[in-house]
Amino acid sequence: MPSSTPSTSFFSGGLRLRDGILRGWTAAVLVFLYVPIVVLVVYSFNASRLNVRWTGFTLGWYREVWSNAPLLRAAQNSLIIALLTTVISVILGTTGAWLLFRYRFRGGRAIRTLAAVPMVMPEILMGISLLVFFASVGMPLGFTTVVIGHVTFSFPFVWLAVQARLQGLDPALEEAALDLGATPWRAFCYVILPGLRPAIVAGGLMAFTLSWDELIVTFFTASAASATLPIRIFGMAKVGLNPMLNALSVLFVLATTAAVIFSAHLRKISR
Amino acid sequence: MSAAVELRAVTKRFGDFVAVDNVSLEIKAGEFLTLLGPSGCGKTTLLRLIAGFELPTQGTVWVGGEDVTDRPPYRRPVNQVFQSYALFPHLTVAENVGFGLRMQGVPATEAAGRVRQALDLVALTDMDARRPHQLSGGQRQRVALARAVVCQPRVLLLDEPLSALDARLRQSMQLELKRLQRQLGITFVFVTHDQEEALTMSDRIAIVNRGRIEQLGSAHEIYHRPATAFAAEFIGAANLLSARLVRRDAGSVRIQVAGGLELTLPSASWPGAMEEALISIRPEKVHVGRAPIPGANGFTARIEEEIFKGATDHLRLATAAGTRLQAVVANESALGEIFHVGEEICCGLHADDVIVLAAR
Numbered sequence: 001m002p003s004s005t006p007s008t009s010f011f012s013g014g015l016r017l018r019d020g021i022l023r024g025w026t027a028a029v030l031v032f033l034y035v036p037i038v039v040l041v042v043y044s045f046n047a048s049r050l051n052v053r054w055t056g057f058t059l060g061w062y063r064e065v066w067s068n069a070p071l072l073r074a075a076q077n078s079l080i081i082a083l084l085t086t087v088i089s090v091i092l093g094t095t096g097a098w099l100l101f102r103y104r105f106r107g108g109r110a111i112r113t114l115a116a117v118p119m120v121m122p123e124i125l126m127g128i129s130l131l132v133f134f135a136s137v138g139m140p141l142g143f144t145t146v147v148i149g150h151v152t153f154s155f156p157f158v159w160l161a162v163q164a165r166l167q168g169l170d171p172a173l174e175e176a177a178l179d180l181g182a183t184p185w186r187a188f189c190y191v192i193l194p195g196l197r198p199a200i201v202a203g204g205l206m207a208f209t210l211s212w213d214e215l216i217v218t219f220f221t222a223s224a225a226s227a228t229l230p231i232r233i234f235g236m237a238k239v240g241l242n243p244m245l246n247a248l249s250v251l252f253v254l255a256t257t258a259a260v261i262f263s264a265h266l267r268k269i270s271r
Numbered sequence: 272m273s274a275a276v277e278l279r280a281v282t283k284r285f286g287d288f289v290a291v292d293n294v295s296l297e298i299k300a301g302e303f304l305t306l307l308g309p310s311g312c313g314k315t316t317l318l319r320l321i322a323g324f325e326l327p328t329q330g331t332v333w334v335g336g337e338d339v340t341d342r343p344p345y346r347r348p349v350n351q352v353f354q355s356y357a358l359f360p361h362l363t364v365a366e367n368v369g370f371g372l373r374m375q376g377v378p379a380t381e382a383a384g385r386v387r388q389a390l391d392l393v394a395l396t397d398m399d400a401r402r403p404h405q406l407s408g409g410q411r412q413r414v415a416l417a418r419a420v421v422c423q424p425r426v427l428l429l430d431e432p433l434s435a436l437d438a439r440l441r442q443s444m445q446l447e448l449k450r451l452q453r454q455l456g457i458t459f460v461f462v463t464h465d466q467e468e469a470l471t472m473s474d475r476i477a478i479v480n481r482g483r484i485e486q487l488g489s490a491h492e493i494y495h496r497p498a499t500a501f502a503a504e505f506i507g508a509a510n511l512l513s514a515r516l517v518r519r520d521a522g523s524v525r526i527q528v529a530g531g532l533e534l535t536l537p538s539a540s541w542p543g544a545m546e547e548a549l550i551s552i553r554p555e556k557v558h559v560g561r562a563p564i565p566g567a568n569g570f571t572a573r574i575e576e577e578i579f580k581g582a583t584d585h586l587r588l589a590t591a592a593g594t595r596l597q598a599v600v601a602n603e604s605a606l607g608e609i610f611h612v613g614e615e616i617c618c619g620l621h622a623d624d625v626i627v628l629a630a631r
Contacts, residue, residue: 170355172357173357175351176351176353176358177359178324178344179322179345180370180371180418180419181345181374181375182374186374190370191359194359194361195360
């Protein structure tokens with residue numbers, strides 16, 4: 001072993017030590033992040049009703065999730081709301097960032113700041129203000145109000161991602177497209193949009209995951225019929241922890257992971 | 272034949288800054304015209320006005336005999352090669368070159384043929400499937416060129432297209448651009464701050480300074496007959512000296528140059544009422560030797576500095592009266608005269624080589 005030979009310098013020994021510490025640290029962080037999820041996955045197959053003791057393997061909890069109609073309904077609601085939120089956020093965020101980047105007008109900077117505020121606004125405040133707003137304009141709570149609520153805090157993420165990408169884009173690209181006979185709209189579609197794709201994918205994924213697991217704003221803006229999965233789970237957890245929740249959570253994690261992998265794939269092919 | 276491009280009394284202001292100041296310019300069909308000037312002189316704005324990226328504050332822009340002032344860039348029969356090339360990174364070389372044809376709705380089979388021709392023209396036939404980031408700087412430059420000429424524009428605009436290339440590549444591209452221009456017969460409008468580029472390629476050069484065209488003419492005209500001090504200094508080197516009229520004789524004038532040197536010029540070269548003027552003398556027009564120079568304004572001067580540059584010898588001279596002049600001597604033979612600092616030599620200046628510029 002080289003480390004035991006006397007010729008090994010102090011330096012390389014020090015480096016090896018530092019290497020070890022860094023490796024240990026990284027492992028600790030990963031354990032910290034993933035052990036709860038692993039425990040969750042393991043116990044979702046536990047035959048016992050109690051989470052703390054392992055009594056045997058079962059798929060029963062998954063079967064129970066599958067036959068729980070209100071739960072499936074809530075999952076469906078969540079998916080529809082998340083997809084709608086993603087589509088609307090992508091459209092709003094991309095066009096908003098483009099217009100502010102491309103056309104200078106008065107108040108542009110103020111608009112940029114105002115659009116970013118919902119990202120940092122406490123969700124409870126957003127929820128209450130949206131509820132008050134919908135009540136004051138006489139809008140009944142339902143899918144529409146939930147989607148509006150989700151879009152307000154999701155689209156700034158698309159906006160910021162696209163804006164950052166735009167800063168790095170050669171401004172002559174658009175001019176080159178115009179020069180070659182493309183109308184401004186076609187220049188945007190054929191040249192700018194492909195250039196923005198990685199940012200749009202990243203921002204869209206962000207919007208999707210934000211909407212998918214959002215609880216507080218949804219709580220204030222949803223009706224009973226439009227309740228999402230997080231709302232349903234929260235309601236069940238209040239009554240008491242049920243291993244079915246573990247199974248449900250695993251499915252939730254799988255869906256989110258799938259979305260991340262899908263977007264990474266999208267980004268790879270757009271490169 | 273109508274002009275390929277015409278600017279009529281065009282002014283462009285950005286806020287308080289006047290980028291282009293009442294410029295009128297006629298570019299002939301099929302010529303290679305260079306807009307030459309220092310950075311910030313307005314040459315790029317002139318190009319952008321022709322392309323349609325800027326709208327003139329005043330005046331009109333004509334292309335091929337039509338007023339295109341209010342037409343957007345995508346409805347003008349001009350194409351541009353951008354300084355950054357602005358190739359579309361997500362498209363292949365062939366798709367980049369075919370972009371303009373696609374936008375014009377040219378059928379795919381015809382477009383493919385024209386793309387191939389354009390790539391042949393710039394010797395990139397085998398690169399059609401590559402992406403811009405897989406190409407060298409010189410190759411990208413050629414793609415940008417092919418992309419612009421494939422649409423068969425009336426006018427090709429080139430915005431410092433060679434500035435990103437290394438010196439050797441730049442020289443070969445200069446010749447290639449000139450060849451391409453002759454071959455295609457397209458009017459080229461070329462923007463540069465590099466006088467050598469301008470001299471190598473242009474049929475005519477427009478010297479641009481502070482938003483105005485100081486002089487428009489062939490390289491020969493501008494070099495030998497600069498209209499302004501700026502033009503004289505921007506192309507080649509020049510001794511710029513102030514001079515005043517001493518006396519007027521029949522057919523000739525006697526002037527005194529700053530520092531005391533007196534010269535005799537034909538009276539035609541000195542405008543009538545003028546008392547003072549700026550004169551320009553090219554350094555290589557100052558003839559030097561050990562014997563008096565015949566047939567010229569002769570004087571003696573002391574060599575204050577000598578810089579040997581191989582093909583030429585650069586001398587800084589001071590006349591007995593105190594006028595300072597730069598002179599450039601060609602080293603014609605290995606055993607040519609060797610000049611030493613401190614030496615008194617004979618100098619001669621042909622009256623024709625003294626350019627009288629308008630008073631400051």
